[in-house]
Structure formats: structure tokens, C-alpha cells
Amino acid sequence: MDIQTQILKPSGALLLTLDAESQAEFAEEMARPDRTYWGTICDLFESEICNGGFQPFDGGDGNPFVGLTSAPCIAEEMASDEDGKNHISGRLWTFPDYMIRDPFKELAEHGRVTFELVGYMGGPDIPESFPVQPLRTPSEQAAAADLVTCGHFLCGLSWDDGVATGYTPTPAGRCPFEAFHGSEEESES
Numbered sequence: 001m002d003i004q005t006q007i008l009k010p011s012g013a014l015l016l017t018l019d020a021e022s023q024a025e026f027a028e029e030m031a032r033p034d035r036t037y038w039g040t041i042c043d044l045f046e047s048e049i050c051n052g053g054f055q056p057f058d059g060g061d062g063n064p065f066v067g068l069t070s071a072p073c074i075a076e077e078m079a080s081d082e083d084g085k086n087h088i089s090g091r092l093w094t095f096p097d098y099m100i101r102d103p104f105k106e107l108a109e110h111g112r113v114t115f116e117l118v119g120y121m122g123g124p125d126i127p128e129s130f131p132v133q134p135l136r137t138p139s140e141q142a143a144a145a146d147l148v149t150c151g152h153f154l155c156g157l158s159w160d161d162g163v164a165t166g167y168t169p170t171p172a173g174r175c176p177f178e179a180f181h182g183s184e185e186e187s188e189s
């Protein structure tokens, strides 16, 4: 099975397509009683995951930080830490109509389905109690008075520098989330 992924402009939506042969094979796999739903879908994405991108997952299954119920999601990148907790980085897509339509059934039937862009899930986890919160979705970022994005390679978070807190506005080149950047020394211990 060979899945094709394409990020559509300007919405940023993710289009998944299968050629006729892969579509038939995927439909057959989906119908097999000895296969689990997510097992079949992960197989479909195997070549993508090997290339380090596009990881499908159940938004309700151990990923509460996504903030969605049980919508099927696709992450541009996902890694598990030592505690088995998943960390998403890059773009995140979901299928908002999942209660009425099954996106992967649709893919099996029609050979194509589109997932909507939810936002950018990069960077460290910020506690909810922290006075500055990262703006992760396009709509949150569009609403910011003074949007600033950290350039640190372990961060990449955006915030509204137009809101006065104990941390913002930040001096040029600084990031309010520096305490959460972590360091390479710490991650080795």
C-alpha cells in the first residue's frame, strides 16, 4: 500500500490519496476481522512514519494534550519519551466530522480524504499555571496583538508579546518559555 500525502494551500489541510491498487488493498485490510483498526491504519502510513513524518493516532487515546475528544489525528512528527508519553511536534491535523463520517473508511471507499489543520504542536510542554501561554493554532496566532516566535531549536513556540505579564513583553531575542527549553546536558542524564 502506498499512501500519498499533500499539504493543500492556503488552508494547510492534509490530503491523503491512494491509487486504485492501494485503495483496493486498503479496503481489503480494513475489512479483515483479525486486524485492529489502528493497526491497519498504521500499516498504511508505514512508509511515511519511516521517513519521520505523518503519524496517525487516536486523539482520545493517551493524548489528552491535543484537547480533542477521540477524533482521529495525524501528527507531522511524534516521539515517545522514556515514560511512554507521546510528544507531537510540527503540524497537527484532525477530522472534525469523525462522529458522522469515518475518514479512513472514506479513504478506503473513495481513495481520498482531507484532514483539517489544527495547529502547530511544537516545543516544550508549558504548565497551564504559567502566566504566558503558547499560541499554537492559526486562529490564536491571528488574534495576537504582537506575535513573537522563539527561534531556539528546542522551542519554536509563539506568544503574544502585546500582553503585559511578569515575563512579557520580553527583551529582544528572549523567550518567556526559556525555563522550559531544557538543555542538552539535562536530557543526557
Ligand SMILES: [Zn+2]
Pocket: 150, 151, 152, 155, 156, 157, 175, 176, 177, 178, 181
Ligand atoms: Zn523559547
